[in-house]
Amino acid sequence: MTSRYESGLTKLNELAPGAADSMMDTFRDVCPDLAKYTIEFPFGEVLQRDGLDFRTRELATIAALTAMGNCQPQLKGHISGALNIGCTQKEITEVILQMSVYAGFPAAINGMTAAKEVFELLDDHDAE
Amino acid sequence: MTSRYESGLTKLNELAPGAADSMMDTFRDVCPDLAKYTIEFPFGEVLQRDGLDFRTRELATIAALTAMGNCQPQLKGHISGALNIGCTQKEITEVILQMSVYAGFPAAINGMTAAKEVFELLDDHDAE
Amino acid sequence: MTSRYESGLTKLNELAPGAADSMMDTFRDVCPDLAKYTIEFPFGEVLQRDGLDFRTRELATIAALTAMGNCQPQLKGHISGALNIGCTQKEITEVILQMSVYAGFPAAINGMTAAKEVFELLDDHDAE
Amino acid sequence: MTSRYESGLTKLNELAPGAADSMMDTFRDVCPDLAKYTIEFPFGEVLQRDGLDFRTRELATIAALTAMGNCQPQLKGHISGALNIGCTQKEITEVILQMSVYAGFPAAINGMTAAKEVFELLDDHDAE
Amino acid sequence: MTSRYESGLTKLNELAPGAADSMMDTFRDVCPDLAKYTIEFPFGEVLQRDGLDFRTRELATIAALTAMGNCQPQLKGHISGALNIGCTQKEITEVILQMSVYAGFPAAINGMTAAKEVFELLDDHDAE
Amino acid sequence: MTSRYESGLTKLNELAPGAADSMMDTFRDVCPDLAKYTIEFPFGEVLQRDGLDFRTRELATIAALTAMGNCQPQLKGHISGALNIGCTQKEITEVILQMSVYAGFPAAINGMTAAKEVFELLDDHDAE
Numbered sequence: 001m002t003s004r005y006e007s008g009l010t011k012l013n014e015l016a017p018g019a020a021d022s023m024m025d026t027f028r029d030v031c032p033d034l035a036k037y038t039i040e041f042p043f044g045e046v047l048q049r050d051g052l053d054f055r056t057r058e059l060a061t062i063a064a065l066t067a068m069g070n071c072q073p074q075l076k077g078h079i080s081g082a083l084n085i086g087c088t089q090k091e092i093t094e095v096i097l098q099m100s101v102y103a104g105f106p107a108a109i110n111g112m113t114a115a116k117e118v119f120e121l122l123d124d125h126d127a128e
Numbered sequence: 129m130t131s132r133y134e135s136g137l138t139k140l141n142e143l144a145p146g147a148a149d150s151m152m153d154t155f156r157d158v159c160p161d162l163a164k165y166t167i168e169f170p171f172g173e174v175l176q177r178d179g180l181d182f183r184t185r186e187l188a189t190i191a192a193l194t195a196m197g198n199c200q201p202q203l204k205g206h207i208s209g210a211l212n213i214g215c216t217q218k219e220i221t222e223v224i225l226q227m228s229v230y231a232g233f234p235a236a237i238n239g240m241t242a243a244k245e246v247f248e249l250l251d252d253h254d255a256e
Numbered sequence: 257m258t259s260r261y262e263s264g265l266t267k268l269n270e271l272a273p274g275a276a277d278s279m280m281d282t283f284r285d286v287c288p289d290l291a292k293y294t295i296e297f298p299f300g301e302v303l304q305r306d307g308l309d310f311r312t313r314e315l316a317t318i319a320a321l322t323a324m325g326n327c328q329p330q331l332k333g334h335i336s337g338a339l340n341i342g343c344t345q346k347e348i349t350e351v352i353l354q355m356s357v358y359a360g361f362p363a364a365i366n367g368m369t370a371a372k373e374v375f376e377l378l379d380d381h382d383a384e
Numbered sequence: 385m386t387s388r389y390e391s392g393l394t395k396l397n398e399l400a401p402g403a404a405d406s407m408m409d410t411f412r413d414v415c416p417d418l419a420k421y422t423i424e425f426p427f428g429e430v431l432q433r434d435g436l437d438f439r440t441r442e443l444a445t446i447a448a449l450t451a452m453g454n455c456q457p458q459l460k461g462h463i464s465g466a467l468n469i470g471c472t473q474k475e476i477t478e479v480i481l482q483m484s485v486y487a488g489f490p491a492a493i494n495g496m497t498a499a500k501e502v503f504e505l506l507d508d509h510d511a512e
Numbered sequence: 513m514t515s516r517y518e519s520g521l522t523k524l525n526e527l528a529p530g531a532a533d534s535m536m537d538t539f540r541d542v543c544p545d546l547a548k549y550t551i552e553f554p555f556g557e558v559l560q561r562d563g564l565d566f567r568t569r570e571l572a573t574i575a576a577l578t579a580m581g582n583c584q585p586q587l588k589g590h591i592s593g594a595l596n597i598g599c600t601q602k603e604i605t606e607v608i609l610q611m612s613v614y615a616g617f618p619a620a621i622n623g624m625t626a627a628k629e630v631f632e633l634l635d636d637h638d639a640e
Numbered sequence: 641m642t643s644r645y646e647s648g649l650t651k652l653n654e655l656a657p658g659a660a661d662s663m664m665d666t667f668r669d670v671c672p673d674l675a676k677y678t679i680e681f682p683f684g685e686v687l688q689r690d691g692l693d694f695r696t697r698e699l700a701t702i703a704a705l706t707a708m709g710n711c712q713p714q715l716k717g718h719i720s721g722a723l724n725i726g727c728t729q730k731e732i733t734e735v736i737l738q739m740s741v742y743a744g745f746p747a748a749i750n751g752m753t754a755a756k757e758v759f760e761l762l763d764d765h766d767a768e
Contacts, residue, residue, distance in 0.1 A: 106327035362583035
């Protein structure tokens with residue numbers, strides 16, 4: 001195991017506890033290296049970098065995924081992750097709302113629906 | 129003139145002095161209301177909102193425009209604007225670099241080329 | 257309430273009776289202003305404008321949403337809405353079919369599948 | 385030559401006189417069949433169809449190309465073509481403006497810039 | 513029936529036995545010509561062409577659909593089809609993995625999830 | 641320097657002699673790590689992999705970039721690179737033509753225009 005893998009694992013677990021195991025498990029039989037690369041490059045290199053704090057990085061990712069509009073599972077994962085590292089629900093919904101300007105209202109509405117589903121799931125967990 | 133228009137004008141001038149006049153001028157004969165709406169809705173409403181500071185909003189916009197990859201003029205405008213309101217070159221290049229993960233290397237490379245062009249233009253101005 | 261909101265509400269109800277309430281309800285706890293802006297800007301301003309009739313506007317929207325291919329809920333809403341304001345099924349399917357040329361066959365096929373689902377749902381309602 | 389080719393040629397010449405020759409010429413050495421297919425399928429079949437008039441078809445295409453935002457040459461060609469078959473400048477700018485709602489302001493602004501360039505070029509021709 | 517239709521039918525049945533009937537059935541009441549065109553143009557013309565073998569054509573299609581990220585049903589159909597005409601699971605997963613570079617990790621992950629679902633479905637069939 | 645960097649450099653130079661130096665030079669002052677990552681991850685890892693030959697990988701990349709339609713500089717680079725590693729002009733134009741089916745005619749036409757420009761530039765070089 002490379003040190004990029006190990007530090008990526010730590011970073012990913014900070015954002016989404018259990019996600020690394022789940023991703024390794026999902027892709028074990030089809031393409032385990034996709035999980036390995038995901039841990040090594042985005043989490044082990046890019047998101048480790050100085051010059052921009054992790055919270056702002058997650059808000060930037062939420063902006064991009066909302067605007068692209070074709071990767072709802074990842075958008076939900078990053079909304080949940082952003083909350084885990086200290087972003088507020090308000091910061092997240094403001095970023096998504098702002099995308100109505102740059103990517104149109106359907107993108108913003110679908111992004112906000114993703115946020116609503118994540119928030120409600122977490123509320124249900126908290127209520128248990 | 130609505131108060132949304134007036135406060136939008138102030139906001140847009142903060143980001144990009146002269147851009148409102150230039151946009152009004154460009155679209156005067158084809159569709160002046162596109163300029164009017166741009167000032168009223170994005171600048172007069174969305175970017176005025178509480179809950180997320182203007183600098184983070186601009187970084188989120190740079191993330192989205194880099195990821196979408198089909199609006200280079202607006203990307204350059206927001207890179208320049210982000211610098212005007214206090215974002216550092218480093219914050220901007222980190223956001224763009226991060227898009228290699230979410231939208232691919234071509235998007236990040238084209239975004240970084242836009243940043244380079246904006247930075248060099250400003251350096252030239254400073255050197256004059 | 258602004259007059260833009262009120263006229264937007266009327267316009268949206270013409271297209272999709274009940275949609276405004278449903279949208280307000282959906283986003284009440286996450287971001288009610290997204291629903292408010294949707295009513296005020298698209299419906300209260302853009303779709304109110306002269307120079308292009310409402311039916312042609314809806315066909316243009318169906319063209320764009322089919323081509324973008326990443327906002328099926330909105331595409332279905334506008335297909336249903338277009339029928340409500342007098343577009344024929346034939347006009348709608350012709351616009352979607354035409355997108356095979358500009359956005360590829362997968363986009364057209366997914367758009368047509370959306371149309372089929374909307375048409376069948378309405379047939380079921382009529383049959384009740 | 386197929387009858388689809390011949391009727392496509394007539395249709396394309398109606399929209400953009402000279403475009404077929406120019407396209408055949410451009411792709412003669414790389415891939416002449418791309419020009420042939422373009423004439424046969426979009427122009428010889430899809431745009432020949434009943435159920436939607438040619439003017440509305442062109443407005444739908446302008447909507448889609450503005451929203452997609454990655455094919456400016458084709459967008460300009462269809463704006464020019466739409467004028468040739470009787471669409472008004474106002475109808476065209478209204479469709480483009482409307483895309484601010486569905487695809488965001490950058491898409492609408494870049495589409496309107498394309499329209500402005502086409503309109504001005506035609507004004508220059510008329511003035512000669 | 514045109515000869516393009518007949519040869520397209522043969523080609524499509526080679527890739528996906530039963531798909532033509534299923535598509536004709538799906539669109540019979542909404543727009544049968546979309547099914548007809550799909551058989552005639554992509555399958556009856558483009559995929560019939562010399563100069564590139566069918567297997568490489570399918571891998572190119574899988575690359576494009578993974579990168580676009582907004583047409584999962586077609587992506588799954590082409591993954592299944594690629595296997596039918598002799599592509600290996602390994603070739604398919606390599607193409608999808610490679611899209612992490614050009615379209616980002618979310619596109620690659622969603623593409624790989626589609627591949628996993630297709631592979632597992634086929635394993636289930638084989639186990640029966 | 642990592643071994644990923646060194647093997648990536650070799651791979652990139654095989655595809656596009658001089659491109660690594662040019663890219664390092666371009667991004668030296670804005671974000672040298674973008675060039676470093678580009679060499680390490682796409683070229684030092686993904687394109688090094690077994691299971692799919694380099695020529696098919698390049699054709700898959702040309703398919704994806706043509707379909708995405710928003711990264712012409714990279715598309716041209718990969719068309720030129722594909723020729724360097726033994727793809728024929730015919731294979732390249734067939735892949736691009738095929739994208740008319742999956743991403744629409746504008747995408748295919750713009751991709752073919754890129755191919756034409758690359759081919760002509762190389763012809764000019766050969767003629768010198």
